[in-house]
Amino acid sequence: MSQVNVLDPSASPLDYYGYELRRYREAVGLTQKQLGEIISYTGSLVGQIETARKLPTAEFSERVDAALGTGGMLSRLLGLVLRSQLPSWFQQVAELEARATEISTFQTHMVHGLLQTEAYARAVLGAMDRTDLDDRTAVRLARQRILEKEEPPVLWVILGAGALYQEIGGAEVMRGQHAHLLSFELNPRVNIQVLPYEAGAHAGLTGSFTLFRFTSDPDIAYTEDYGMAHPTANPNDVRARSLRYDHLQAAALSIKDSAELIRRTMEERYGEQHAVA
Numbered sequence: 001m002s003q004v005n006v007l008d009p010s011a012s013p014l015d016y017y018g019y020e021l022r023r024y025r026e027a028v029g030l031t032q033k034q035l036g037e038i039i040s041y042t043g044s045l046v047g048q049i050e051t052a053r054k055l056p057t058a059e060f061s062e063r064v065d066a067a068l069g070t071g072g073m074l075s076r077l078l079g080l081v082l083r084s085q086l087p088s089w090f091q092q093v094a095e096l097e098a099r100a101t102e103i104s105t106f107q108t109h110m111v112h113g114l115l116q117t118e119a120y121a122r123a124v125l126g127a128m129d130r131t132d133l134d135d136r137t138a139v140r141l142a143r144q145r146i147l148e149k150e151e152p153p154v155l156w157v158i159l160g161a162g163a164l165y166q167e168i169g170g171a172e173v174m175r176g177q178h179a180h181l182l183s184f185e186l187n188p189r190v191n192i193q194v195l196p197y198e199a200g201a202h203a204g205l206t207g208s209f210t211l212f213r214f215t216s217d218p219d220i221a222y223t224e225d226y227g228m229a230h231p232t233a234n235p236n237d238v239r240a241r242s243l244r245y246d247h248l249q250a251a252a253l254s255i256k257d258s259a260e261l262i263r264r265t266m267e268e269r270y271g272e273q274h275a276v277a
Contacts, residue, residue, distance in 0.1 A: 007052060013084040014052045017077050022050045024068040039063035055085065055135050058142075082142035085135065089229045096212045096220055096231065097153075098146055104156040105210040106195075106248050110163055111177060114144055114155065115184070115192075120177045123169030147190065155190045158248050159258075160204070161197045164265045171270045178266035185259045193252040194261050203247035211241055 009019035025035050025046075032050070033043030041060060048054035061074040083094045097103065097114070105112050111120060122137045146152060167174055184190040195202060212220040218233045221241040232238070253261060 007050075012052070013077070013081045014055070017056060017074065017081045018050045018052045020070075020077070021046075021056075021064065021074065024064075024070055024073075025050075028068055030068075035064070035067065038067045055138060056081065057138060079142060079145055082139045085139045087227070089227060090224075092231060093222060093224075093229050094143055096222070097143060099214060099217075100153045100212040101215055102154045102156070102213040103210065104213075104245055105208070106158045106160075106204045106245060107163055107208050108160040108204065109166055110168070111159065111181070112157055113140055114147065115157065115181060115190075116140070117173070117177050117180045119169055119173040123173055152189055156249075157190075157192045158195055158204075158245075158252050159192065160195050161261075164194065164262060165269065175266055175270040178262050178270060181262050182259060182266070185255075191255055192258055192262075193249065193255055194258040195248060195252045196261070199251045202251050203244040209241055209244070211238070211245060 007015045007019045007022075009016040025032070030038070031043065032046040036043040036046045039060070040063070045054060045060075049056050049060070056074070056078060058075070058078060061078045064070070065072050065074050079098075083091060083098075086094055103114075110124065113121070116124070118137060118141060121140045122133060125136050125140065126133050147155070164178070168177075181192055184192060195204070207223065210222045212222065212231075214220075218235075219238045219242075220231050220233055221238045222229065222231045224230060252258070
């Protein structure tokens with residue numbers, strides 16, 4: 001008889017998820033293989049998730065919730081599980097994203113993680129390290145669930161024009177990324193502006209930054225560099241970043257003109273003829 005790996009549910013959110021999955025499964029008298037057959041996954045995968053050796057996905061969680069009658073418990077837990085898998089230095093930032101009522105970000109050369117497609121995110125994350133790339137990509141995309149909340153934050157994004165032209169992942173990936181940006185064109189809670197090259201010297205030359213605003217907590221200004229996060233609630237720093245952001249918004253194209261530039265760049269630079277070439 002094989003030894004059952006007993007998890008400590010307090011060890012981590014992933015361990016807690018696996019513990020609860022096993023508890024619900026055993027409560028209805030199903031084996032891992034039987035549950036796998038019901039939800040169209042292998043029993044081996046069920047076992048790997050139960051023993052915290054594999055990350056669950058949204059689809060897996062939804063199917064298990066339905067099959068075991070959990071009342072959506074595992075799907076609700078999934079966000080915490082995936083957030084816990086972020087690099088330790090970035091976990092605080094993900095918590096700020098999840099709590100903020102408004103997020104204002106300026107990105108010099110890359111699309112912000114909250115707006116990245118799966119293919120674009122894979123290309124970014126795999127640039128220097130391709131280990132566990134599927135899991136790391138899933139973890140990054142899980143942050144975007146905040147935009148699907150009943151009361152999502154208002155997101156303001158200013159993209160340096162270079163983000164539209166830096167060919168990350170190839171023409172097909174960039175075309176998909178541009179199309180994804182355009183999908184928010186009529187969404188009043190996701191506002192995208194492009195800072196064109198013609199703006200010349202501007203208030204964001206020193207680099208990307210983000211402002212988080214909350215209902216009752218102090219505003220946070222955030223910058224990052226290689227593997228380090230730098231959030232601050234210092235009022236002087238927040239005011240200085242806010243002033244820079246105001247100037248960047250004034251220099252950027254309007255939301256409508258930005259969408260037209262994104263659309264034109266998608267067709268002219270990453271159109272189907274370019275992708276085949």
